[in-house]
Amino acid sequence: QQQVKQSPQSLIVQKGGISIINCAYENTAFDYFPWYQQFPGKGPALLIAIRPDVSEKKEGRFTISFNKSAKQFSLHIMDSQPGDSATYFCAASTVSGTYKYIFGTGTRLKVLA
Amino acid sequence: DTAVSQTPKYLVTQMGNDKSIKCEQNLGHDTMYWYKQDSKKFLKIMFSYNNKELIINETVPNRFSPKSPDKAHLNLHINSLELGDSAVYFCASSQDSLRGTRGGYTFGSGTRLTVV
Numbered sequence: 079q080q081q082v083k084q085s086p087q088s089l090i091v092q093k094g095g096i097s098i099i100n101c102a103y104e105n106t107a108f109d110y111f112p113w114y115q116q117f118p119g120k121g122p123a124l125l126i127a128i129r130p131d132v133s134e135k136k137e138g139r140f141t142i143s144f145n146k147s148a149k150q151f152s153l154h155i156m157d158s159q160p161g162d163s164a165t166y167f168c169a170a171s172t173v174s175g176t177y178k179y180i181f182g183t184g185t186r187l188k189v190l191a
Numbered sequence: 192d193t194a195v196s197q198t199p200k201y202l203v204t205q206m207g208n209d210k211s212i213k214c215e216q217n218l219g220h221d222t223m224y225w226y227k228q229d230s231k232k233f234l235k236i237m238f239s240y241n242n243k244e245l246i247i248n249e250t251v252p253n254r255f256s257p258k259s260p261d262k263a264h265l266n267l268h269i270n271s272l273e274l275g276d277s278a279v280y281f282c283a284s285s286q287d288s289l290r291g292t293r294g295g296y297t298f299g300s301g302t303r304l305t306v307v
Binding site (some may be wrong): 178 | 247
Protein backbone atom coordinates (compact mmCIF):
# COMPACT_ATOMS: atom_id res chain seq x y z
CA GLN A 79 0.00 0.00 0.00
CA GLN A 80 3.01 2.23 0.35
CA GLN A 81 4.07 1.80 -3.26
CA VAL A 82 3.88 4.35 -6.03
CA LYS A 83 3.88 2.68 -9.44
CA GLN A 84 5.38 4.67 -12.29
CA SER A 85 5.31 4.06 -16.02
CA PRO A 86 6.82 3.91 -18.53
CA GLN A 87 10.32 2.98 -17.45
CA SER A 88 11.76 4.83 -20.44
CA LEU A 89 10.36 7.20 -23.03
CA ILE A 90 11.67 8.60 -26.29
CA VAL A 91 9.96 11.66 -27.72
CA GLN A 92 10.66 13.87 -30.68
CA LYS A 93 11.47 17.51 -30.07
CA GLY A 94 8.25 19.48 -29.84
CA GLY A 95 6.21 16.46 -28.83
CA ILE A 96 4.32 15.77 -25.61
CA SER A 97 5.91 13.55 -22.96
CA ILE A 98 3.50 11.81 -20.60
CA ILE A 99 4.53 9.92 -17.48
CA ASN A 100 1.99 8.18 -15.28
CA CYS A 101 1.90 7.23 -11.62
CA ALA A 102 -0.57 5.31 -9.51
CA TYR A 103 -0.86 4.87 -5.76
CA GLU A 104 -2.90 2.85 -3.28
CA ASN A 105 -2.68 4.70 0.01
CA THR A 106 -5.58 7.18 0.19
CA ALA A 107 -3.79 8.97 3.02
CA PHE A 108 -1.27 10.40 0.55
CA ASP A 109 -1.93 14.10 0.22
CA TYR A 110 1.05 15.62 -1.57
CA PHE A 111 2.34 14.53 -4.96
CA PRO A 112 5.57 16.09 -6.23
CA TRP A 113 7.52 15.38 -9.39
CA TYR A 114 11.30 15.47 -9.42
CA GLN A 115 13.71 15.82 -12.33
CA GLN A 116 17.17 14.30 -12.14
CA PHE A 117 20.04 14.95 -14.55
CA PRO A 118 23.03 12.57 -14.67
CA GLY A 119 25.40 13.15 -11.79
CA LYS A 120 22.98 15.46 -10.00
CA GLY A 121 20.46 15.11 -7.23
CA PRO A 122 16.73 15.14 -7.99
CA ALA A 123 15.21 18.62 -8.14
CA LEU A 124 11.61 19.52 -7.42
CA LEU A 125 9.80 20.29 -10.66
CA ILE A 126 6.15 20.70 -9.75
CA ALA A 127 3.78 19.39 -7.08
CA ILE A 128 0.05 19.03 -6.52
CA ARG A 129 -2.34 18.41 -3.67
CA PRO A 130 -5.47 16.26 -4.11
CA ASP A 131 -7.88 19.18 -3.80
CA VAL A 132 -7.12 20.25 -7.39
CA SER A 133 -7.26 18.21 -10.59
CA GLU A 134 -4.59 20.03 -12.55
CA LYS A 135 -1.61 22.26 -11.98
CA LYS A 136 0.41 23.93 -14.69
CA GLU A 137 3.81 25.58 -14.52
CA GLY A 138 5.19 26.62 -17.87
CA ARG A 139 5.44 23.58 -20.12
CA PHE A 140 4.88 21.17 -17.21
CA THR A 141 1.40 20.08 -16.12
CA ILE A 142 0.30 17.61 -13.44
CA SER A 143 -3.08 15.98 -13.95
CA PHE A 144 -4.59 14.38 -10.85
CA ASN A 145 -7.44 11.86 -10.71
CA LYS A 146 -8.32 11.29 -7.08
CA SER A 147 -10.97 8.63 -7.69
CA ALA A 148 -8.61 6.58 -9.84
CA LYS A 149 -5.67 7.27 -7.52
CA GLN A 150 -3.55 8.28 -10.48
CA PHE A 151 -1.55 11.33 -11.45
CA SER A 152 0.54 12.16 -14.46
CA LEU A 153 3.13 14.60 -15.69
CA HIS A 154 2.75 16.15 -19.11
CA ILE A 155 5.67 17.96 -20.72
CA MET A 156 4.46 20.06 -23.61
CA ASP A 157 6.77 21.06 -26.48
CA SER A 158 9.44 18.67 -25.17
CA GLN A 159 13.02 19.86 -25.67
CA PRO A 160 16.35 17.99 -25.73
CA GLY A 161 17.20 19.80 -22.48
CA ASP A 162 14.27 17.99 -20.84
CA SER A 163 16.13 14.69 -21.26
CA ALA A 164 16.47 13.42 -17.69
CA THR A 165 15.03 10.90 -15.27
CA TYR A 166 11.68 11.88 -13.78
CA PHE A 167 10.37 10.62 -10.46
CA CYS A 168 6.88 10.94 -9.09
CA ALA A 169 6.45 10.77 -5.34
CA ALA A 170 3.77 10.80 -2.69
CA SER A 171 3.71 11.67 0.97
CA THR A 172 1.30 11.93 3.82
CA VAL A 173 0.92 14.07 6.90
CA SER A 174 1.17 11.41 9.55
CA GLY A 175 3.81 12.79 11.84
CA THR A 176 6.60 12.37 9.33
CA TYR A 177 7.15 13.56 5.78
CA LYS A 178 8.51 10.46 4.16
CA TYR A 179 8.28 10.56 0.40
CA ILE A 180 7.59 7.33 -1.41
CA PHE A 181 9.20 7.64 -4.81
CA GLY A 182 8.16 5.97 -8.03
CA THR A 183 10.73 3.89 -9.88
CA GLY A 184 11.64 6.66 -12.32
CA THR A 185 11.19 7.29 -16.05
CA ARG A 186 14.18 7.95 -18.25
CA LEU A 187 13.10 10.51 -20.85
CA LYS A 188 15.07 11.16 -23.99
CA VAL A 189 13.99 13.96 -26.29
CA LEU A 190 15.43 13.67 -29.78
CA ALA A 191 16.59 16.82 -31.51
CA ASP B 192 26.33 28.98 -2.53
CA THR B 193 25.41 25.31 -2.54
CA ALA B 194 22.16 24.77 -0.66
CA VAL B 195 22.75 21.11 0.29
CA SER B 196 26.35 20.00 0.05
CA GLN B 197 27.67 16.48 0.49
CA THR B 198 31.23 15.30 0.82
CA PRO B 199 32.87 13.38 -0.64
CA LYS B 200 31.33 13.21 -4.12
CA TYR B 201 33.03 9.89 -4.84
CA LEU B 202 34.15 7.24 -2.39
CA VAL B 203 35.90 4.02 -3.36
CA THR B 204 36.77 1.69 -0.51
CA GLN B 205 37.41 -1.93 0.30
CA MET B 206 34.98 -4.32 1.92
CA GLY B 207 35.11 -4.25 5.68
CA ASN B 208 36.19 -0.62 5.94
CA ASP B 209 34.31 2.08 7.87
CA LYS B 210 33.48 5.33 6.10
CA SER B 211 31.51 8.52 6.66
CA ILE B 212 29.60 10.86 4.39
CA LYS B 213 28.93 14.41 5.50
CA CYS B 214 26.02 16.66 4.64
CA GLU B 215 25.36 20.31 5.35
CA GLN B 216 22.46 22.55 4.37
CA ASN B 217 22.40 26.34 4.50
CA LEU B 218 18.68 26.73 3.82
CA GLY B 219 17.59 26.93 7.45
CA HIS B 220 15.45 23.81 6.95
CA ASP B 221 14.24 21.81 9.93
CA THR B 222 14.36 18.34 8.45
CA MET B 223 17.15 16.38 6.78
CA TYR B 224 17.16 12.98 5.11
CA TRP B 225 19.39 10.27 3.73
CA TYR B 226 18.22 8.44 0.63
CA LYS B 227 19.90 5.55 -1.17
CA GLN B 228 19.68 5.30 -4.98
CA ASP B 229 20.56 1.90 -6.35
CA SER B 230 21.85 0.99 -9.79
CA LYS B 231 18.28 0.94 -11.14
CA LYS B 232 17.79 4.52 -9.97
CA PHE B 233 15.33 3.51 -7.26
CA LEU B 234 15.26 6.07 -4.41
CA LYS B 235 14.68 4.68 -0.95
CA ILE B 236 14.62 6.60 2.30
CA MET B 237 16.98 5.53 5.02
CA PHE B 238 16.77 8.12 7.78
CA SER B 239 15.26 11.46 8.62
CA TYR B 240 16.03 13.97 11.35
CA ASN B 241 13.90 16.89 12.46
CA ASN B 242 15.79 19.45 14.54
CA LYS B 243 18.40 16.85 15.50
CA GLU B 244 15.78 14.28 16.47
CA LEU B 245 15.56 10.99 14.58
CA ILE B 246 12.04 10.69 13.15
CA ILE B 247 12.42 8.10 10.41
CA ASN B 248 14.54 4.99 10.65
CA GLU B 249 13.71 2.57 7.88
CA THR B 250 14.75 -1.03 7.79
CA VAL B 251 18.43 -0.34 7.36
CA PRO B 252 21.27 -2.55 8.65
CA ASN B 253 22.58 -1.23 11.93
CA ARG B 254 25.97 -0.87 10.25
CA PHE B 255 24.51 2.46 9.07
CA SER B 256 24.39 5.12 11.76
CA PRO B 257 23.26 8.70 11.15
CA LYS B 258 24.32 11.55 13.36
CA SER B 259 22.97 15.09 13.46
CA PRO B 260 25.12 17.44 15.56
CA ASP B 261 22.80 20.35 14.70
CA LYS B 262 19.87 20.94 12.39
CA ALA B 263 22.15 22.05 9.54
CA HIS B 264 24.22 18.87 9.50
CA LEU B 265 23.42 15.21 9.00
CA ASN B 266 26.24 12.73 8.64
CA LEU B 267 26.10 9.06 7.73
CA HIS B 268 28.61 6.58 9.10
CA ILE B 269 28.83 3.11 7.64
CA ASN B 270 30.67 0.28 9.40
CA SER B 271 32.01 -2.91 7.87
CA LEU B 272 31.17 -1.95 4.31
CA GLU B 273 29.78 -4.66 2.01
CA LEU B 274 29.63 -4.94 -1.77
CA GLY B 275 25.86 -4.41 -1.65
CA ASP B 276 26.34 -0.99 -0.09
CA SER B 277 27.58 0.34 -3.42
CA ALA B 278 25.09 3.00 -4.48
CA VAL B 279 24.61 6.74 -4.67
CA TYR B 280 23.65 8.25 -1.33
CA PHE B 281 21.68 11.48 -1.36
CA CYS B 282 21.22 13.91 1.45
CA ALA B 283 18.15 16.14 1.32
CA SER B 284 16.48 18.77 3.43
CA SER B 285 13.02 20.28 3.66
CA GLN B 286 11.14 22.92 5.56
CA ASP B 287 8.58 20.38 6.71
CA SER B 288 7.64 20.58 10.31
CA LEU B 289 5.67 18.23 12.47
CA ARG B 290 3.08 20.99 12.82
CA GLY B 291 2.11 20.70 9.20
CA THR B 292 4.02 23.06 6.96
CA ARG B 293 5.05 21.40 3.77
CA GLY B 294 7.67 21.91 1.14
CA GLY B 295 9.62 19.93 -1.37
CA TYR B 296 12.95 18.35 -0.78
CA THR B 297 16.21 19.99 -1.77
CA PHE B 298 18.68 17.26 -2.63
CA GLY B 299 22.45 17.33 -2.55
CA SER B 300 24.36 16.16 -5.60
CA GLY B 301 25.03 12.73 -4.15
CA THR B 302 27.93 10.60 -3.00
CA ARG B 303 28.76 7.66 -5.24
CA LEU B 304 30.02 4.89 -2.98
CA THR B 305 31.81 1.96 -4.59
CA VAL B 306 32.82 -0.95 -2.40
CA VAL B 307 35.43 -3.25 -3.94
